[in-house]
Amino acid sequence: MRVLLIEDNVRLAGFVGLGLDKAGFTVDVMHTAADAQAALGATRYDVVVLDIGLPDVSGLSILTGLRERGDSIPVLVLSARDGIEDRVGALNRGADDYLLKPFAMEELVARLRALLRRPGDSLDSVLVRGNVAFDSTTREVRVGGEPVSLSRRERDALELLLRRFGKVVTKDAIEAAIYAFDDELSSNAIEVLIHRLRKRMMQAGATVHVHTLRGVGYLLSDRVP
Ligand code: CA
Secondary structure, eight states, X not given: OEEEEEOSOHHHHHHHHHHHHHTTOEEEEESSHHHHHHHHHHOOOSEEEEESOOSSSOXXXXXXXXHHTTOOOOEEEEESOOOHHHHHHHHHTTXXXXXXXXXXXXXXXXXXXXXXXXXXXXXXXXXXXXXXXXXXXXXXXXXXXXXXXXXXXXXXXXXXXXXXXXXXXXXXXXXXXXXOTTOOOOTTHHHHHXXXXXXXXXXXXXXXEEEEEXXXXXXXXXXXX
């Protein structure tokens, strides 16, 4: 899941970015509204964490801009200001959640996970398909009850495929969910990643299979014997 973190305090942004990274999110960090707007124009994010007090323009104007363009991406607003007007103002402008600074990293992660439970996606924190179980909180993967060691990106790709089980997931969607803005990405990175994931799942004896739909994307389904 890909997060855009907009926070001008470089130290706090670094700390929060690291915490989100550890929690399994792919994070882009922007320190100004101008950079944030550029990132939002260039990339599809799953969720935005938005500081209200930014040096160039208020974070609220980024939020207003998103909603005026009809973009319904979930936005969690961060603010040191505890005035009820700020909170109500942000919510009225279309914020989905609000967290006061200082906050506990665990609470931010839990709130983001709640925001990301989209309709149509599986709601469970443990995703189970066939003999494959993926715990989206601990990031642990089990096949037939046995832990399987996957790389972080393989786990991220598997989570996405599990959440959209039986539906096509495009290569672009996988790329956007897994790789940050400044990641160097070869043209066949997703093919290679999915190939490795498929191989590991087969070796572990998974009863689900990652299908390639050439030119369209990937689809996870039960393995047909
Ligand atoms: Ca600030």
